[in-house]
Amino acid sequence: MRKNIVAGNWKMNTTVPEGVELAKAVNEAVVAQELKCDVILGVPFTHLTAVKQVIDINKVGLAAENCADHNSGAYTGEVSAPMVASTGANYVILGHSERRGYYNETNEMLKTKVDLALEAGLKVIFCCGESLEEREAGKVEEVIKAEISESLFHLSNEQWANIVIAYEPIWAIGTGKTATSDQAQEVHAFIRNLVAEKYGKQLAEDTTILYGGSCKPSNAQELFAKPDIDGGLIGGASLKANDFMGIVTAF
Numbered sequence: 001m002r003k004n005i006v007a008g009n010w011k012m013n014t015t016v017p018e019g020v021e022l023a024k025a026v027n028e029a030v031v032a033q034e035l036k037c038d039v040i041l042g043v044p045f046t047h048l049t050a051v052k053q054v055i056d057i058n059k060v061g062l063a064a065e066n067c068a069d070h071n072s073g074a075y076t077g078e079v080s081a082p083m084v085a086s087t088g089a090n091y092v093i094l095g096h097s098e099r100r101g102y103y104n105e106t107n108e109m110l111k112t113k114v115d116l117a118l119e120a121g122l123k124v125i126f127c128c129g130e131s132l133e134e135r136e137a138g139k140v141e142e143v144i145k146a147e148i149s150e151s152l153f154h155l156s157n158e159q160w161a162n163i164v165i166a167y168e169p170i171w172a173i174g175t176g177k178t179a180t181s182d183q184a185q186e187v188h189a190f191i192r193n194l195v196a197e198k199y200g201k202q203l204a205e206d207t208t209i210l211y212g213g214s215c216k217p218s219n220a221q222e223l224f225a226k227p228d229i230d231g232g233l234i235g236g237a238s239l240k241a242n243d244f245m246g247i248v249t250a251f
């Protein structure tokens with residue numbers, strides 16, 4: 001059975017004390033109720049250890065927002081997958097369009113990061129998505145297929161069980177322009193088919209595919225009602241506990 005997941009992606013926001021307060025508030029709300037989805041907080045590297053201390057890790061997952069493409073060594077400023085795992089985090093977000101765009105992360109580099117993350121025992125939330133120009137040029141499927149197949153399709157069936165896909169159309173991220181639930185469903189179904197062709201129908205059915213891009217309490221329910229949308233990766237709306245919980249409880 002596939003899992004429903006709502007994951008926050010705080011990006012480069014909050015100081016450590018602010019992040020700890022936010023995590024505490026989310027944790028408190030999560031443990032107080034029976035939820036129909038898993039909840040994960042994606043936080044800056046600097047916050048992982050402190051946030052880990054204030055969440056109930058069995059109820060609230062913890063993700064880094066990136067990891068290095070090496071395990072250790074002379075890479076000043078980088079943070080490796082084993083370092084992330086050593087904080088008690090259980091997930092890492094990889095391939096976010098901001099990392100691809102601003103820091104030139106390629107499909108090939110992400111393939112290495114995925115391998116190192118899995119090796120370190122982390123689950124991967126792997127992001128993919130097209131730009132507005134690519135959508136207008138009719139290249140959505142081509143872009144998504146390249147991103148997913150070039151970074152993930154070398155994995156074994158066993159490894160695949162640790163992959164969550166996040167479809168995030170770049171034109172919808174932080175813009176207030178959400179993809180319509182039909183637009184999102186169409187791409188999610190395409191992704192699930194792609195996975196089925198490679199890993200078979202059962203593994204595809206079991207794969208969690210999240211939508212990301214201006215997801216908020218007011219549109220989450222309609223998005224999550226679609227058959228192939230299994231939750232969300234939430235940026236802006238994850239920075240306020242109430243908004244984030246409004247999305248979590250949309251299931």
Ligand code: PGA
Nearest residue numbers: 173174213214234235236
């Ligand atoms: P947003 O970001 O919810 O602020 O659009 C989503 C994301 O980038 O993961």
